[in-house]
Amino acid sequence: MPELPEVETIVRDLAHLLPGAKIKGVEVVRPDLIEDDTPEGFARKIRGKKIRSVVRRAKNIVMDLGGERLLVNLGMTGRLLVARAGDDEPTHLGVRIGLDRGRELRYHDVRRFGRLWTVTEAQWQAWDGQLGVEPLSDAFSADWLVQAAGRSKVAIKVWLMDQARVVGVGNIYASEALFRARVDPRRPANSLTPDELARVRDGVQAVLREAIDHRGTTFLDYRDARGEEGAFAARLKVYDREGQPCPGCKGHVERIVQGGRSTFFCPSCQH
Structure with missing residues (x-):
């Protein structure tokens, strides 16, 4: 999607x-x-x-x-x-x-x-x-994230994908953002420290902006308004890379299921 x-x-x-x-x-x-x-x-x-x-x-x-x-x-x-x-x-x-x-x-x-x-x-x-905060807006601040996430025991990756909280962050970019933030996707949102949540905010914004710069991610169906594929798939660090070497350490990318969706992460880098 x-x-x-x-x-x-x-x-x-x-x-x-x-x-x-x-x-x-x-x-x-x-x-x-x-x-x-x-x-x-x-x-x-x-x-x-x-x-x-x-x-x-x-x-x-x-x-x-x-x-x-x-x-x-x-x-x-x-x-x-x-x-x-x-x-x-x-x-x-x-x-x-x-x-x-x-x-x-x-x-x-x-x-x-x-x-x-x-x-x-x-x-x-x-x-x-009825929609949540736009993640590239000023409203998606570290302070807001501390207040909003601090009220939830939901796993942080699932929390980020809730469109009533934060809009537009789907499965691919939630996995990628948490890898950049060095945060375990399984951790309850309210267990993260303010410094960790600031890294999550930075990771979300950085990966979204980079993906926009490369015109999105195409695996099968996505095409832009000119009918062309996006180029960001080649820059993914963990998504759909189960069993492959982690780009940040000597470990390997693992896959788990959260909320019925695949989550990809490095258990060595993300804790």
């Missing part, structure tokens, strides 16, 4: 391409991708609107249409690409949004776990308020 760096990469691409574009037409090929609306209702709400801006909130792409927002969550295999009308069609096209100047915004999704939906301004405020 695309995490913060992948969605941020797509948003930055779209932010150069879409603001000012007018939505001329909407074709919903896969109605199950539309959340809480009919294909006709969805099309009616966005047709004729102008895209004012494209931003990211958590793992979602958010387009301001002026009084209403179009949100896209990529699920596990979703792709959102800008193409020219008449370009070759993607195999699993789900939604086609016709734009002015002969362009199209195409959403396609092999497994169709993604979704598109619209919200009013009031709905946006309510939805936004």
